[in-house]
Amino acid sequence: MKISSAFASSLDAPAHIAVAEQLGYERAWLYDTPHQSPDVWMLLALAAERTERIGLGPGVLVPTLRHPMVNAAGAAGLAALAPGRAAVAFGTGFTSARAMGAKPATWAYLREYISAFRGLLAGETVEWQGARLRMMHPSGHAPERPIDIPVAISATGPKGLAIARELGDGLFSVNEETSAARDFSWAALTVHGTVLAEGEALNSPHVMAAAGPGNALAYHFLHEAGQDVRDLPGGEQWLTSIEHTDPRDIHLAIHDQHLVGLNAADRAAWHAGSWEAVPRTTFTGTLEEVRRRLAGVAEAGVTELIYQPSGPDIPAELEAFLKAATGL
Incomplete structure (x- = not known):
């Protein structure tokens, strides 16, 4: 390979x-x-x-x-x-x-x-x-x-x-x-x-920066596919953040920082435990x-x-x- x-x-x-x-x-x-x-x-x-x-x-x-x-x-x-x-x-x-x-x-x-x-x-x-x-x-x-x-x-x-x-x-x-x-x-x-790194926690600042954007992709994709992100850790908080956005701008809120960093909804989900999904959503x-x-x-x-x-x-x-x- x-x-x-x-x-x-x-x-x-x-x-x-x-x-x-x-x-x-x-x-x-x-x-x-x-x-x-x-x-x-x-x-x-x-x-x-x-x-x-x-x-x-x-x-x-x-x-x-x-x-x-x-x-x-x-x-x-x-x-x-x-x-x-x-x-x-x-x-x-x-x-x-x-x-x-x-x-x-x-x-x-x-x-x-x-x-x-x-x-x-x-x-x-x-x-x-x-x-x-x-x-x-x-x-x-x-x-x-x-x-x-x-x-x-x-x-x-x-x-x-x-x-x-x-x-x-x-x-x-x-x-x-x-x-x-x-x-x-x-x-x-x-x-x-x-x-x-040896002994590094999944919710470390390094993992948040290096794997967080890839993890957030799962939330973006599920929502756009019409599925329930609440099945993922921190999904409730992610969805709440998105739903507080002007309906005309929801697409902007979801795709802000896509695969580059974490947007407001991604950060809310991360602090609510979305990092627990990182081993499943990323390598x-x-x-x-x-x-x-x-x-x-x-x-x-x-x-x-x-x-x-x-x-x-x-x-x-x-x-x-x-x-x-x-x-x-």
């Missing part, structure tokens, strides 16, 4: 990716989150200039944010700046859509979008919303077509998995969703968490505990484990997690 990295798309992300390369991570993915980040293609270009080996890609691109030509041009540019290192992942959109008050894309829209994207990179003339399109980039503006860039698709359920099998080169998953991993030769899984534990979790997902068929570090010391989190993953 290859060990890759993912980063919130901050201004420091290119420097963090350079550290990941030095440590030996296989690939670095950046989130497509324009509501809280600079443009993902801009940051990937900067990372390409700072690195030589590590794979680079947006994970995941949200089709409703851009015309397919824009993402095709961005992917082509990355392929030129980092030859042989570019990859792309697509999804229907979770935070990147909901944080702006929009619904995720439908599976039908995603299928049409990826078909157009792949056709453009292949040098074909494609139809998109009634217009015929082709990449017309002359020499020096993009690599010659066809441009071969691996595409992973974030999918669950019959419709999504069918599209991933039809149009994708691999599967991109989160939240320990490994049930379909064996159906794909490339099965990537994104995880969060931290390696505990947090001692070195040996994290190592066992990694062995479990490898056994389930995951071929690329993607770790997103959080907190004030990203290099230290990257180093500790890789030590757990490789035993070095």
